[in-house]
Amino acid sequence: MRELTGRTVAVTGAAGGLGAALCRAFGAAGARVVAFDRQQADIDALLADLSARGVATIGTACDVTDEAQCVAAIQFARQHFGGIDVLVNNAGITHRSALSATRTEVIRRVMTVNFFGALHCTHAALPDLIQRRGQVIAISSVAGFAPLIARTGYSASKHALHGFFDSLRSEVEPLGVGVLLVCPSFIQTGIDRNALGGDGLPARHAQSIVGQRSMPDEIAAKIVHAARRDQRLLLPDRVSRTAWWVSRLAPALYARLMAEKLRREMGSADA
Numbered sequence: 662m663r664e665l666t667g668r669t670v671a672v673t674g675a676a677g678g679l680g681a682a683l684c685r686a687f688g689a690a691g692a693r694v695v696a697f698d699r700q701q702a703d704i705d706a707l708l709a710d711l712s713a714r715g716v717a718t719i720g721t722a723c724d725v726t727d728e729a730q731c732v733a734a735i736q737f738a739r740q741h742f743g744g745i746d747v748l749v750n751n752a753g754i755t756h757r758s759a760l761s762a763t764r765t766e767v768i769r770r771v772m773t774v775n776f777f778g779a780l781h782c783t784h785a786a787l788p789d790l791i792q793r794r795g796q797v798i799a800i801s802s803v804a805g806f807a808p809l810i811a812r813t814g815y816s817a818s819k820h821a822l823h824g825f826f827d828s829l830r831s832e833v834e835p836l837g838v839g840v841l842l843v844c845p846s847f848i849q850t851g852i853d854r855n856a857l858g859g860d861g862l863p864a865r866h867a868q869s870i871v872g873q874r875s876m877p878d879e880i881a882a883k884i885v886h887a888a889r890r891d892q893r894l895l896l897p898d899r900v901s902r903t904a905w906w907v908s909r910l911a912p913a914l915y916a917r918l919m920a921e922k923l924r925r926e927m928g929s930a931d932a
């Protein structure tokens with residue numbers, strides 16, 4: 662079991678739906694929380710809420726696509742709290758568009774936030790994580806291990822996280838650093854509102870989902886529990902667990918059912 666009391670936990674995309682819930686959950690577990698997100702005003706509102714809950718917290722604006730900002734943000738955490746014990750790579754965006762109707766820069770943008778953002782922050786925090794025998798958490802998705810129709814870029818970015826963090830684990834686990842991949846299905850957050858369309862503008866169609874959307878606080882509590890237990894993989898809901906097994910045991914069936922279900926709901930514009 663990993664101790665969280667008094668440890669420093671840094672969360673990217675901290676002002677979003679799951680990010681804020683993670684800050685609350687790690688704070689409630691006794692951790693000191695460092696919040697990173699793009700807009701200082703969003704960080705300030707989050708810090709006020711966390712402070713009111715008695716959480717020791719600081720935060721700074723950090724666009725994870727900018728490596729220099731990530732290095733500076735990790736240094737900011739180091740200066741205030743002495744170093745990072747747990748890094749949660751949570752910042753992420755999606756798109757909703759079939760590839761034939763998607764500009765390549767939309768895919769590049771999604772990869773840059775979801776994959777390269779995690780690379781920048783993890784690389785900057787790695788000396789602390791090794792020195793403190795810490796932990797790195799990547800918020801992936803069901804789309805990180807299985808296909809997702811009309812999300813080629815999103816799925817590619819999340820699959821990339823698996824290759825990256827599963828490989829990193831083999832380098833750092835012998836040094837005492839834990840690596841946890843989290844693969845939720847659908848959570849009630851702002852991700853749908855913030856999704857890009859194939860033209861790079863906000864997506865015009867609502868996301869269709871399989872099963873129920875989980876609440877962010879419920880998923881965040883499961884992530885804290887898995888972090889404490891030093892798990893390598895967390896499938897936090899029923900759809901993610903079912904998707905894991907069906908996609909492994911019957912991949913063609915999985916792809917067909919997923920595409921049929923989502924295509925029916927999305928209509929031809931998306932799929």
Ligand code: NAD
Nearest residue numbers: 674676677678679724725751752753802847848850851852
């Ligand atoms: P959200 O849109 O509510 O929050 C995402 C946060 O990331 C926002 O605060 C946003 O400002 C921040 N962000 C975006 N680009 C950034 C950048 N360049 N630099 C720094 N911060 C940036 O969405 P969410 O659902 O809370 O997303 C959190 C994570 O959960 C994402 O990685 C997402 O892929 C993953 N996820 C979400 C769902 C879901 O259904 N909501 C399912 C599986 C996985």
